[in-house]
Amino acid sequence: MPLLDRALLGPGPSNPYPEATLALAAPLLGHLDPEFLRTLDSTCARLRRVWGTENARTLPLSGTGSIGMEAAFANFARPGDVVVVGVNGLFGERMVDVAGRYGAEVVRVDHDWGRPVDTQRLLDAHPEPSMVAAVHAETSTGVRSDIKELARAVHARDQRALVLADCVTSLGGIEVDIDSWGVDIAYSGTQKCLGVAPGLAPFTVSERAWDRRVQRPPTWYLDLNLIGAYVDGSSGGRTYHHTAPVAMIASLDAALGRILDEGLEAVHERHHAAGRLLHEGLVDLGLELFAAEGHRLPELTTVRVPEGVDSAKVRQVLLTEYGIEIGAGVGAFASSVWRIGLMGHNARPDRVALVLGALRAVLGR
Amino acid sequence: MPLLDRALLGPGPSNPYPEATLALAAPLLGHLDPEFLRTLDSTCARLRRVWGTENARTLPLSGTGSIGMEAAFANFARPGDVVVVGVNGLFGERMVDVAGRYGAEVVRVDHDWGRPVDTQRLLDAHPEPSMVAAVHAETSTGVRSDIKELARAVHARDQRALVLADCVTSLGGIEVDIDSWGVDIAYSGTQKCLGVAPGLAPFTVSERAWDRRVQRPPTWYLDLNLIGAYVDGSSGGRTYHHTAPVAMIASLDAALGRILDEGLEAVHERHHAAGRLLHEGLVDLGLELFAAEGHRLPELTTVRVPEGVDSAKVRQVLLTEYGIEIGAGVGAFASSVWRIGLMGHNARPDRVALVLGALRAVLGR
DSSP, X not given: OOOXXXXXXXXXXXXXXXXXXXXXXXXXXXXXXHHHHHHHHHHHHHHHHHHTOOOSEEEEESSOTHHHHHHHHHHXXXXXXXXXXXXXXXXXXXXXXXXXXXXXXXXXXXXXXXXXXXXXXXXXXXXXXXXXEEESEETTTTEEOOHHHHHHHHHHHOSSOEEEXXXXXXXXXXXXXXXXXXXXXXXXXXXXXXXXXSOOEXXXXXXXXXXXXXXXXXXXXXXXXXXXXXXXXXXXXXXXXXXXOHHXXXXXXXXXXXXXXXXXXXXXXXXXXXXXXXXXXXXXXXOOBOSOTTOBOSSEEEEEOOTTOOXXXXXXXXXXXXXXXOEEOOGGGTTTEEEEEOOXXXXXXXXXXXXXXXXXXXXXX | XXXXXXXXXXXXXXXXXXXXXXXXXXXXXXXXXXHHHHHHHHHHHHHXXXXXXXXXXXXXXXXOTHHHHHXXXXXXXXXXXXXXXXXXXXXXXXXXXHHHHTTOEEXXXXXXXXXXXXXXXXXXHOSSOSEEEEESEETTTTEEOOHHXXXXXXHHHOSXXXXXXXXXXXXXXXXXXXXXXXXXXXXXXXXXXXXXXXXXXXXXXXXXXXXXXXXXXXXXXTOHHHHHHHHOOTTSOOOOOSOOOHHHHHHHHHXXXXXXXXXXXXXXXXXXXXXXXXXXXXXXXXXXXXXXXXXXXXXXXXXXXXXXXXXXXXXXXXXXXXOXXXXXXXXXXXXXXXXXXXXXXXXXXXHHHHHHHHHHHHHTO
């Protein structure tokens, strides 16, 4: 079988930055090798810059993005804790499921898919929650919610509530500013705007959240007390927990280096510019965007499948004849929406031209 | 910084097979791409051959080896279940910790480190356990326990008890035969004898164990009901769970292909031959092996640090001057034992010659 060189323009994984791919294939180091530990320290320091945080506890967890969500609830939600979750797509739904498994009393606040979460409705849902959680960039609908506003409002009312943000599809693509926004717990995934293969979940937690962590969570693998003892070398010692995925971490470090060399603002602007081009181009093709105006993600665009068009067939032709992957919709919108990603290395005008040109040809417009 | 080309002769990670490294750097595919799903199916089929099983539920979990242990207890131990654990090293200790977190009533059976677990003592520990668990190849001590004998004895006495085996450091190195041994649940890691970077945990579970799985485990990420719906395409459909670590899976598939091309028996014999050479060579150097005779792993050798020798200093000189990583001991043996791995691609006479030659020089023998 020849290798296939796809343009990964779906909801992720995206095509990695070239530096990330090369780092994956570099000679392996042991997880306790001083040279590898330097790479790990570098990765954590670079993650802090990309997250916009000084949180000491900022690290890559050893699993794909969803493990970040699991770690968040496993380490910071106790049985009986009231957790308010804004649900406006699949990943809000998932938060409800995960928080419930750890025994939280979940108060879900449902929104129409395609709309952002409403800060006031989340505030009104419970007077004294332990945690308020929402998804910054809903991968299922292409919608951005205003986490900055949400965090400010939650903290203004109640010093105790923690704010948790799912940044899987935002980090490295659009502005995320953990400290100035006042987000307590956040996680991401490497395979979206960070431009790395799937396999790690960048995670960050504030001091105030850390002070309220679960001392012995039900999960051993994601017990942040144990993981921290390996990742944090500031006290001089490191205690082995699990074998770190060294190749993936080297790859993440390389991609973060590229992002910071380009400049975080420039990277965000590149995503915004590519997203604008795509949105305009889709409208020019006579297509209708799905996500609410003013809340559309540049890095993940949802567009309605035109009347009478076989959604799956178009995706298949794009994949097999053009080598382009775009995503189907999710849930009730599985066959009525497409999802087009321009994430990380793919946030470029040539990718926009490619997918618009191919869509124009396949749709005969 | 130039890249460092280490000989990874510690307890893992080992140097990957070249095919595994190349596959890591191949163009990425989406986790729902039909071509990637073919690779995933191939990986599961090849894992079945290497495990010696026809278990339908044989798959790579998205985390490093320890996530296999967590998945085993999360999905098959209920609060109050009696779990007998043979403890003869760090990873038996870890089983006690993990099983306890999931609420099991753990009956630990302690053995001297450096000795295999004793089947009769495990049988005597409880008359009607739900599960009996032990480590096949103890990475902390270099000891092989007889899982075949253990599984046979447990099943002969009690049809109900499940047998769980940690095969992190055995799979792909020494004989593992899940079906003929009667092991119900087993997991491994990619970074040892399978010759892949760390990041995946091959997992297998028998039908009889599957019928007794926890229906809604506390963990979402490791809920095998959900993961199975993605990995198993035999019913025609696949349901997205989490984004699979596609690059790591392609790499595992490539390494498994190499192992099966060489032939599983030939691979085992290569590990045995390399281990014998190393054991003889160490004794020739006047060193004393740590693990009990007759139970020594060929792929991971423990050797006592000679009187008056600074254990850490020797490891440091090997690393910095020779580019060779060997491991320290664990726990009470941290500075009195070294661990030398010859795993996967490293199970070769030239690696033995390299590490013996360097040790001879550094020890001045």
